[in-house]
Amino acid sequence: MSQARPRRVGVVMGGSSGEREVSLRSGAAVAAALEGRGHQVVRLELPDDAAAASRTIQSAHIDVAFLALHGRHGEDGCVQGLLELLGIPYTGSSVLASALAMDKQKSKELFRLHNVPTPPYYAVTTEDELDDIETMHGSFGFPVVVKPRGEGSSLGVKKAESISDLVKALRAALELDDVVLVERYIAGIEVNVGLLDGRPLGAIEIVPKSGLYDYEAKYTPGMTEYFMPARLSPTRYRGVLNLADRAARALGVTGPCRVDLLVTRGENEYVLEVNTLPGMTETSLLPKIAADAGYDFASLCEAILASARLYAPRRKAPVRESSPRLESASFAPVASVARKIA
Numbered sequence: 001m002s003q004a005r006p007r008r009v010g011v012v013m014g015g016s017s018g019e020r021e022v023s024l025r026s027g028a029a030v031a032a033a034l035e036g037r038g039h040q041v042v043r044l045e046l047p048d049d050a051a052a053a054s055r056t057i058q059s060a061h062i063d064v065a066f067l068a069l070h071g072r073h074g075e076d077g078c079v080q081g082l083l084e085l086l087g088i089p090y091t092g093s094s095v096l097a098s099a100l101a102m103d104k105q106k107s108k109e110l111f112r113l114h115n116v117p118t119p120p121y122y123a124v125t126t127e128d129e130l131d132d133i134e135t136m137h138g139s140f141g142f143p144v145v146v147k148p149r150g151e152g153s154s155l156g157v158k159k160a161e162s163i164s165d166l167v168k169a170l171r172a173a174l175e176l177d178d179v180v181l182v183e184r185y186i187a188g189i190e191v192n193v194g195l196l197d198g199r200p201l202g203a204i205e206i207v208p209k210s211g212l213y214d215y216e217a218k219y220t221p222g223m224t225e226y227f228m229p230a231r232l233s234p235t236r237y238r239g240v241l242n243l244a245d246r247a248a249r250a251l252g253v254t255g256p257c258r259v260d261l262l263v264t265r266g267e268n269e270y271v272l273e274v275n276t277l278p279g280m281t282e283t284s285l286l287p288k289i290a291a292d293a294g295y296d297f298a299s300l301c302e303a304i305l306a307s308a309r310l311y312a313p314r315r316k317a318p319v320r321e322s323s324p325r326l327e328s329a330s331f332a333p334v335a336s337v338a339r340k341i342a
Helices: 020-036 050-059 078-086 095-102 104-113 130-137 163-173 215-219 234-251 285-292 297-306 324-328 332-341
Strands: 008-014 040-046 064-067 121-125 144-148 158-160 179-184 189-196 199-208 224-227 256-263 269-275
Touching (some): 020 297, 040 050, 064 297, 078 095, 095 104, 104 179, 104 269, 130 163, 189 285, 189 297, 199 234, 234 256, 234 269, 256 285
Parallel strands (some): 008 040, 008 064
Antiparallel strands (some): 144 158, 144 179, 189 256, 256 269
16 A cells, blocks of 8 residues: 655745744744654745745645744735635634734734733824824823834834934834834833643743843844743733733634733733744744743644644535526527616
């Protein structure tokens, strides 16, 4: 009896977002880990051009896609939609959940709907006059955090202490997105929770030396300290895991994800965002959290691969019963009547 052909696993990386280089590092690490576990791996580095990216995936003839993409057009449901159309199971969340999680404004709206605490905010668009931002800001107060609506890896995130700081941060952020959120700055401990298939794995504490966990703090060695597990009381630790789970469920997120939260001294917790395709280098946060839960990097990649699926329902076309009257009828009289009416 002939053995079944081994599955071709496409590790999809690169893309056109500002996080391309991070994605390439994630993809290389995942591909190496899966190859080490005996999988037939195809490394798919997507180019900037969307049509070329689609051709790259289609021509690879893969059986399943491990998504190591980050940012726009990779984490926001676009590639997920393409894979649904092609019938290729993929890791991570559905098209809808991916889009909602990437959209910080929609995420916050759903958090509020599901009673998930999140910092107060307002939105500024390219249509707004920045010269009038003081009126718009009103009594919102300072400091605030400015962040593009649909970017990841803290791209464009800045802290503003005054109106002049705010205008400068908004101008920079609006270069990256048409909508920017101005969020109330809340002093607290930044904690990230890793989840896998709806199960919280643990929480890591992040201490950026600059005070703000921005792009530079994330990817510059020595700029941030990490404490695993987070230095919280057992009761608060369980509460943080529960809140992260509620946030992921509010957006319909599945598979691997990372939930970013703030924990204050006043016994309050706030959800900042949910990341549906977190970094997957061996030094990224989700692998750090998973390691504390007993997963080495290769085992984590294997578990994520096992969760790959399609989300869109596959329904058979309904069988229509033919009508003898319609089949035998001539439609010429209908056309004749139409001419008379005209």
